[in-house]
Amino acid sequence: xxxxxxxxxxxxxxxxxxxxxxxxxxxxxxxxxxxxxxxxxxxxxxxxxxxxxxxxxxxxxxxxxxxxxxxxxxxxxxxxxxxxxxxxxxxxxxxxxxxxxxxxxxxxxxxxxxxxxxxxxxxxxxxxxxxxxxxxxxxxxxxxxxxxxxxxxxxxxxxxxxxxxxxxxxxxxxxxxxxxxxxxxxxxxxxxxxxxxxxxxxxxxxxxxxxxxxxxxxxxxxxxxxxxxxxxxxxxxxxxxxxxxxxxxxxxxxxxxxxxxxxxxxxxxxxxxxxxxxxxxxxxxxxxxxxxxxxxxxxxxxxxxxxxxxxxxxxxxxxxxxxxxxxxxxxxxxxxxxxxxxxxxxxxxxxxxxxxxxxxxxxxxxxxxxxxxxxxxxxxxxxxxxxxxxxxxxxxxxxxxxxxxxxxxxxxxxxxxxxxxxxxxxxxxxxxxxxxxxxxxxxxxxxxxxxxxxxxxxxxxxxxxxxxxxxxxxxxxxx
Amino acid sequence: xxxxxxxxxxxxxxxxxxxxxxxxxxxxxxxxxxxxxxxxxxxxxxxxxxxxxxxxxxxxxxxxxxxxxxxxxxxxxxxxxxxxxxxxxxxxxxxxxxxxxxxxxxxxxxxxxxxxxxxxxxxxxxxxxxxxxxxxxxxxxxxxxxxxxxxxxxxxxxxxxxxxxxxxxxxxxxxxxxxxxxxxxxxxxxxxxxxxxxxxxxxxxxxxxxxxxxxxxxxxxxxxxxxxxxxxxxxxxxxxxxxxxxxxxxxxxxxxxxxxxxxxxxxxxxxxxxxxxxxxxxxxxxxxxxxxxxxxxxxxxxxxxxxxxxxxxxxxxxxxxxxxxxxxxxxxxxxxxxxxxxxxxxxxxxxxxxxxxxxxxxxxxxxxxxxxxxxxxxxxxxxxxxxxxxxxxxxxxxxxxxxxxxxxxxxxxxxxxxxxxxxxxxxxxxxxxxxxxxxxxxxxxxxxxxxxxxxxxxxxxxxxxxxxxxxxxxxxxxxxxxxxxxxxxxxxxxxxxxxxxxxx
Numbered sequence: 001x002x003x004x005x006x007x008x009x010x011x012x013x014x015x016x017x018x019x020x021x022x023x024x025x026x027x028x029x030x031x032x033x034x035x036x037x038x039x040x041x042x043x044x045x046x047x048x049x050x051x052x053x054x055x056x057x058x059x060x061x062x063x064x065x066x067x068x069x070x071x072x073x074x075x076x077x078x079x080x081x082x083x084x085x086x087x088x089x090x091x092x093x094x095x096x097x098x099x100x101x102x103x104x105x106x107x108x109x110x111x112x113x114x115x116x117x118x119x120x121x122x123x124x125x126x127x128x129x130x131x132x133x134x135x136x137x138x139x140x141x142x143x144x145x146x147x148x149x150x151x152x153x154x155x156x157x158x159x160x161x162x163x164x165x166x167x168x169x170x171x172x173x174x175x176x177x178x179x180x181x182x183x184x185x186x187x188x189x190x191x192x193x194x195x196x197x198x199x200x201x202x203x204x205x206x207x208x209x210x211x212x213x214x215x216x217x218x219x220x221x222x223x224x225x226x227x228x229x230x231x232x233x234x235x236x237x238x239x240x241x242x243x244x245x246x247x248x249x250x251x252x253x254x255x256x257x258x259x260x261x262x263x264x265x266x267x268x269x270x271x272x273x274x275x276x277x278x279x280x281x282x283x284x285x286x287x288x289x290x291x292x293x294x295x296x297x298x299x300x301x302x303x304x305x306x307x308x309x310x311x312x313x314x315x316x317x318x319x320x321x322x323x324x325x326x327x328x329x330x331x332x333x334x335x336x337x338x339x340x341x342x343x344x345x346x347x348x349x350x351x352x353x354x355x356x357x358x359x360x361x362x363x364x365x366x367x368x369x370x371x372x373x374x375x376x377x378x379x380x381x382x383x384x385x386x387x388x389x390x391x392x393x394x395x396x397x398x399x400x401x402x403x404x405x406x407x408x409x410x411x412x413x414x415x416x417x418x419x420x421x422x423x424x425x426x427x428x429x430x431x432x433x434x435x436x437x438x439x440x441x442x443x444x445x446x447x448x449x450x451x452x453x454x455x456x457x458x459x460x461x462x463x464x465x466x467x468x469x470x471x472x473x474x475x476x477x478x479x
Numbered sequence: 480x481x482x483x484x485x486x487x488x489x490x491x492x493x494x495x496x497x498x499x500x501x502x503x504x505x506x507x508x509x510x511x512x513x514x515x516x517x518x519x520x521x522x523x524x525x526x527x528x529x530x531x532x533x534x535x536x537x538x539x540x541x542x543x544x545x546x547x548x549x550x551x552x553x554x555x556x557x558x559x560x561x562x563x564x565x566x567x568x569x570x571x572x573x574x575x576x577x578x579x580x581x582x583x584x585x586x587x588x589x590x591x592x593x594x595x596x597x598x599x600x601x602x603x604x605x606x607x608x609x610x611x612x613x614x615x616x617x618x619x620x621x622x623x624x625x626x627x628x629x630x631x632x633x634x635x636x637x638x639x640x641x642x643x644x645x646x647x648x649x650x651x652x653x654x655x656x657x658x659x660x661x662x663x664x665x666x667x668x669x670x671x672x673x674x675x676x677x678x679x680x681x682x683x684x685x686x687x688x689x690x691x692x693x694x695x696x697x698x699x700x701x702x703x704x705x706x707x708x709x710x711x712x713x714x715x716x717x718x719x720x721x722x723x724x725x726x727x728x729x730x731x732x733x734x735x736x737x738x739x740x741x742x743x744x745x746x747x748x749x750x751x752x753x754x755x756x757x758x759x760x761x762x763x764x765x766x767x768x769x770x771x772x773x774x775x776x777x778x779x780x781x782x783x784x785x786x787x788x789x790x791x792x793x794x795x796x797x798x799x800x801x802x803x804x805x806x807x808x809x810x811x812x813x814x815x816x817x818x819x820x821x822x823x824x825x826x827x828x829x830x831x832x833x834x835x836x837x838x839x840x841x842x843x844x845x846x847x848x849x850x851x852x853x854x855x856x857x858x859x860x861x862x863x864x865x866x867x868x869x870x871x872x873x874x875x876x877x878x879x880x881x882x883x884x885x886x887x888x889x890x891x892x893x894x895x896x897x898x899x900x901x902x903x904x905x906x907x908x909x910x911x912x913x914x915x916x917x918x919x920x921x922x923x924x925x926x927x928x929x930x931x932x933x934x935x936x937x938x939x940x941x942x943x944x945x946x947x948x949x950x951x952x953x954x955x956x957x958x959x960x961x962x963x964x965x966x967x968x969x970x971x972x973x974x975x976x977x978x979x980x981x982x983x
Contacts, residue, residue, distance in 0.1 A: 363590075367593075383625065383652075384618065384619040384622045389619075393615075393663070396663055397663045400663050400667065401667055408663070412656045412660050416653045419648070419652055420645070431644075467549065467552065470552060474552050479552070
């Protein structure tokens with residue numbers, strides 16, 4: 001029985017669906033020279049959706065459609081940051097897309113639909129909604145990766161992403177079907193009740209394994225990370241910036257919904273799997289990143305290692321662990337988007353700025369941007385007083401609190417190894433002479449420049465004053 | 480009115496904030512950047528002298544405290560405070576910073592504004608380390624310091640600067656991250672990062688042992704102690720003069736300071752049990768590293784190894800004091816050992832800073848640090864030679880210079896603990912004299928072989944000011960160390976009292 005309350009709770013998603021469709025239509029009538037209309041409209045849509053999430057009729061929270069759609073604090077935080085990330089991606093992407101004849105409405109519409117999928121995913125209250133949200137997000141992502149149709153690299157990445165993604169979705173679906181078979185329900189709250197009871201069927205455990213595999217794939221956690229480096233490198237950088245930021249928040253939301261809201265009673269079973277994934281991700285991500293010469297690929301491996309840290313928080317299996325993991329996901333999204341934003345800004349027609357060597361001597365050519373990039377790199381490496389340090393700190397704290405001291409020590413060791421490749425980027429910018437005399441003037445696009453400065457300086461500001469954000473993350477988990 | 484100022488915050492943030500206009504001045508207005516930096520460091524030095532007026536020498540606790548909530552949900556506070564030990568090290572920092580800026584006046588030509596800004600940030604962060612009363616705050620300053628130093632060595636350093644600076648950064652980071660894990664563990668024991676509370680929380684022998692080694696790793700790398708010292712010679716050799724001076728004069732002291740603030744109060748029993756490990760490492764540092772210094776052909780490398788040997792005296796003094804309190808309940812000797820360690824830290828700050836400045840003076844003129852390229856410098860640079868000989872004497876621990884006081888106190892304390900330890904430590908005074916005097920003989924005295932040396936000009940007024948200031952400090956504390964020991968007496972007595980109590 002649908003009532004008004006259900007509809008109101010769905011206000012941001014409904015609005016975004018309609019608005020994205022309208023944008024698709026509007027874009028048909030916009031001349032290529034006026035494509036900026038689409039651009040600004042897309043940002044306005046995201047802002048309006050954010051407003052609805054925060055102050056809309058359903059902002060107070062609740063459960064809609066018989067538990068299928070849950071609006072709680074976790075969902076609100078994740079939604080806001082997803083919308084913020086996508087908006088920032090739009091700002092960074094415009095000059096890049098324009099230089100490459102990719103400045104098309106599809107990019108915006110697909111990103112909006114991806115964001116919509118994320119919104120559903122983080123609010124999911126049943127297995128069906130998890131799957132629907134996820135597929136909406138990933139199908140949009142497949143298409144986005146292939147946005148540059150003429151590039152063989154992009155096409156290869158898209159095919160690879162699609163095939164492996166389909167396989168992972170199949171795994172997830174298979175796991176879900178087993179969970180359904182064991183619990184006779186798709187509702188996560190009712191699954192939670194069954195899983196928490198003492199005599200849960202063996203079949204349920206079997207399903208958990210497949211669900212964890214599906215989650216690991218979406219995160220890009222080792223050993224299910226194969227798609228990640230190729231997709232990051234092969235996609236147009238504007239798309240990489242999208243894939244590298246918002247979907248990580250979505251993956252956290254999905255893991256939280258499935259593992260805690262649904263299978264919370266089996267924490268003793270899945271947290272060991274997550275611990276293994278975390279250690280493997282930390283090891284493979286950090287070690288493989290050392291050998292990279294392409295910055296996008298390096299950031300892909302760095303993502304894998306960051307996912308390892310994030311899983312460390314999740315596998316603590318406590319509210320403190322979840323809030324730490326969410327804090328980590330937010331901080332990672334902000335850092336990743338700044339790093340890709342820098343690549344986007346330095347790129348120009350015929351020059352991708354995606355090799356590490358392209359950043360040589362940046363301090364001599366564009367000292368302000370070298371400074372910003374070094375902030376991002378030190379933050380990714382986790383050096384205080386930057387934001388990235390505190391997210392590592394709270395995750396380590398959660399892990400130690402959950403008696404996973406050895407995992408924390410392992411993570412710390414890999415953080416040292418990881419330090420090297422971030423420092424290498426700083427090294428080429430500050431210590432090396434420029435490779436050639438080409439001017440490395442950061443793109444003339446003023447909004448992108450300003451937003452990037454704010455984004456990178458925010459890493460410093462949040463490093464000095466991270467209390468409120470951390471408290472917010474704790475509050476939504478009842479801490 | 481002055482009494483109400485948040486003096487410590489001012490000391491920390493004034494240089495960091497001043498770094499922004501210095502950076503904004505740009506290379507085109509390098510002179511503006513230089514003057515602005517000099518005025519800031521002078522102002523900070525003047526402010527730090529104000530600490531002397533406000534600190535109560537008889538009170539062993541932390542004073543001039545500032546406490547504000549930083550992260551409420553974690554109960555982390557922006558908690559600052561100083562005692563005599565901190566004040567001594569803060570004064571060393573502010574004093575040295577002024578001289579470093581003066582020393583780099585002409586010798587740094589590339590990207591002056593960035594160099595000066597990095598130095599200012601470094602100064603603020605180092606003062607922060609000595610003021611922090613919250614373990615997390617301490618860690619943030621402790622690690623944050625690495626960033627400006629990384630850039631200083633990497634941008635303005637010598638030919639192998641990239642290797643050296645990466646090694647420096649990763650080595651130090653490697654040491655300290657285990658301390659972070661240890662601190663988080665302590666946080667769950669005590670429910671806070673407040674250092675005073677951490678010092679009182681009960682810990683089993685096993686817990687203390689783990690924590691002790693986590694701290695040891697962090698601070699041993701920083702000091703640096705044998706066998707984790709290998710980053711230091713590389714960093715020193717490649718760093719620009721100012722970087723070497725800051726590194727030797729201040730950053731190494733943070734390791735010793737860490738032992739006194741963390742290891743001793745938080746893990747007294749483990750520190751006692753494993754004191755022999757540290758004492759052995761210190762003795763290896765003073766003896767073996769002393770011999771290593773003897774064969775160096777690069778002046779900076781020689782002084783770097785000599786720094787390691789001298790810092791060995793510091794760790795020796797600290798941990799001999801432990802053995803004395805617990806085994807022999809000889810508290811007077813324990814205080815002597817700790818006093819000696821602290822005096823040695825301050826003195827080594829002046830002496831090593833001065834020695835590196837001297838090498839910088841020579842390097843600015845001939846652009847080589849090789850001993851064999853020099854000889855007979857006294858003939859063309861008599862004033863410089865006077866200073867260099869004075870600092871070398873201080874480095875060997877000649878009575879009348881500050882170098883003597885600390886080493887003598889440590890050897891005295893060590894003798895009461897174990898005559899053999901004292902004998903080994905004292906033996907190194909001879910090696911120290913050997914490598915330092917041989918360096919002086921080869922560089923300063925003898926005939927001029929290198930025609931370029933014959934054309935050298937003596938130090939100018941600016942260099943004389945830098946070296947003269949160091950010389951004044953070295954002689955002042957050599958002849959009259961009382962102000963220094965009086966400053967640190969009360970907190971050290973208090974620390975020895977704490978050490979007697981077992982926590983397990």
